[in-house]
Amino acid sequence: MKKLLRLMKAFQLNGKLNRKLNVMIAVIMVPFIILVIYLLASMINYCNSYNQIVRNVSLANSYNIDFKKEIDAGMYQIAIGSAVPENIQEKKDIRNPYEVLEEARTDFAKLQKSTLAPGNERRVKRLLKTFDTLEKRMQEISADAGVSGHYEENLVRLDNNIRILTEVLQEGIQEYIHYETDHLESVRYELEQKEQDAVEISVICLIVVIAGAVMVGFAISRSVVKPIVGMCKTTEEVALGNFDVRVEVNSSDETAILAESFNRMIADMGELVERIKQEQLNLRDAELKLLQAQINPHFLYNTLDTIIWMAEAGKKEEVVSLVSSLSGFFRTTLSKGRDYITVREEVSHISSYLEIQKFRYRDIMDYEINIPDSMSEYPILKLTLQPLVENALYHGIKNKRGKGKIEVQGAIKNNLLIFTVKDDGIGMMPEQLHMLYETIEKEHSDSEDNAGFGLANVNERIRLNYGKEYGLTFSSVYGEGTAVSVTIPI
Known part of the structure; x- marks a missing residue:
């Protein structure tokens, strides 16, 4: 405690006033800035994670039902020879299954890079391999669709290969959505914990900052107010006509410069008063001479x-x-x-x-x-x-x-x-x-x-x-x- 008091006394006497104020500002601002940066970084990180999971779930969910229907419907038209991949959409108003498959493969390749849930990267990788297998089975049906005598065989392939694979893919997509959603809940829980931690840290930081600001502010106020009180007393003496009085300041900050300037001003005022007295005497003398001349x-x-x-x-x-x-x-x-x-x-x-x-x-x-x-x-x-x-x-x-x-x-x-x-x-x-x-x-x-x-x-x-x-x-x-x-x- 004594060491702290000596440090505060030295702080009062030494250093410029702007440096003292900068220290006070630093005591107040630096902890708050660090806290704000920490909170912002945490919030941004968790918000980005939350938003990314929502985007991933939304994208995967778009393939949850429509993907199987579109693949199955398109391949059925090809299997029965009613259409070929190049003109299937024009004839039956059904999307090209190869285009649907390519879009799904592209989107899930993105999901593999952006997924945050543990294990979901592995699950997406397995889905991508299943997409490749599905594409091979689709090509087998498309190759035999235009050859006579393969009608029954293509329908069997459609049931045993295409529909089973799309069912597997749909289940895999639902599994991906399930685990991604679970991770979303864990992110929300961590965010709540961070909010609680932030409140506790903010309260502790506020107490420390207030205590530091009070101590530094007290030291600064003493270093500023004491010389100003001395100057006020000196001003009262000057007001009574005593131009020989001077201000004494034992610091090295701006108040010392102000005191020196104040002392010089008092000296200049004394000289000015004497000069004005002399000028008034000269003016009266000039007026008297002019009056005498008139x-x-x-x-x-x-x-x-x-x-x-x-x-x-x-x-x-x-x-x-x-x-x-x-x-x-x-x-x-x-x-x-x-x-x-x-x-x-x-x-x-x-x-x-x-x-x-x-x-x-x-x-x-x-x-x-x-x-x-x-x-x-x-x-x-x-x-x-x-x-x-x-x-x-x-x-x-x-x-x-x-x-x-x-x-x-x-x-x-x-x-x-x-x-x-x-x-x-x-x-x-x-x-x-x-x-x-x-x-x-x-x-x-x-x-x-x-x-x-x-x-x-x-x-x-x-x-x-x-x-x-x-x-x-x-x-x-x-x-x-x-x-x-x-x-x-x-």
């Missing part, structure tokens, strides 16, 4: 100066409109501290901004906003489009001689929101465009250039919130204008 004192001073000289000039309606746009601009900028606003609110924000700037730059700036209503209710990061519009004005339109236009467009494509801010301003040289890409690709850009800072800030916020596959793309031709596209997921 509450630009120069922009506010210039707007208030514009309001003052309009008021002095008596342009009350324009003052009301400008104050309303300024109020809407800062209301959206603050947005009660929300990070996300709807596309409609973002459009209202850039409309307010462009209206304010149009009062100041009415001679050089025009704008157009084409964003479909179907996009209005989708959420978007606050202050995504306004910095792009501001960049288009200050670094595109203002640097161009003559009047320019800013266009803001939106579209939905492949579950993406795509916004484009285009201007027909001065544009950029290829090297300027390259430097701009380098600026916005730098994380935590501290560029003093307003264009670089604003665009880099927007790009960084988009990537921190949506993923690095999203952000800004640019196209620009010097002297023709610039287009900035924003791609974010719905």
Whole structure:
């Protein structure tokens, strides 16, 4: 018993889990498979024997009565000279006795090979010899049937040879059927005994299999459950914020691999949490810098100066409109501290901004906003489009001689929101465009250039919130204008 317990303990600690499960399956399945194969082989063997005996009896029984009648009737017609073997069937509607004899000899030759009853092979062999003797006597009668003066002799031969031999053959066939049937009963009895043995063996095998399965299953469950319980306790510690805890497993199966992976996951989670904290700090820093940029004192001073000289000039309606746009601009900028606003609110924000700037730059700036209503209710990061519009004005339109236009467009494509801010301003040289890409690709850009800072800030916020596959793309031709596209997921 102690040796068995040591073996079970070693089984728990050593080996892969799939190997343990395979052992358990083998303990359950192998005995059953052997038992099923044994039972199937026995059943098939006895069923084949049973069926073969039935076929043999059926075949022999077909000659039990008709054979004697057909031979006797056919030979009588030949003996009296009423017919010859070649045309007997055509004249008298009686089967040719030679054909009947040949069929019987062929069938009983098969029975000699397939018979299973003890002694029946010898009996069939004796019947085959009797068939040969019968054929010789039939030939004697057939030879003298066409010669005059042999009528009485052939009738005597018919009575003393043919009918006696057919009687002997009929008795031999009945004897064959009798012993074959007796063997059928013995096969049936053996089959019943095998069924009883199979039930007893199945019960014993079932008891052994259940006992083995319980022992192996208990060993496997302990080897699996114990480490999992340890991982559950460790998970509770991790849930409380302790990323220094680790799982200890003293086995070499898959649970050990799982524990190692679990420990690595805890370590990665700790690093990830720290990285997320840092990214959140970076995101808040970027948002704060952008908010500070939007509450630009120069922009506010210039707007208030514009309001003052309009008021002095008596342009009350324009003052009301400008104050309303300024109020809407800062209301959206603050947005009660929300990070996300709807596309409609973002459009209202850039409309307010462009209206304010149009009062100041009415001679050089025009704008157009084409964003479909179907996009209005989708959420978007606050202050995504306004910095792009501001960049288009200050670094595109203002640097161009003559009047320019800013266009803001939106579209939905492949579950993406795509916004484009285009201007027909001065544009950029290829090297300027390259430097701009380098600026916005730098994380935590501290560029003093307003264009670089604003665009880099927007790009960084988009990537921190949506993923690095999203952000800004640019196209620009010097002297023709610039287009900035924003791609974010719905």
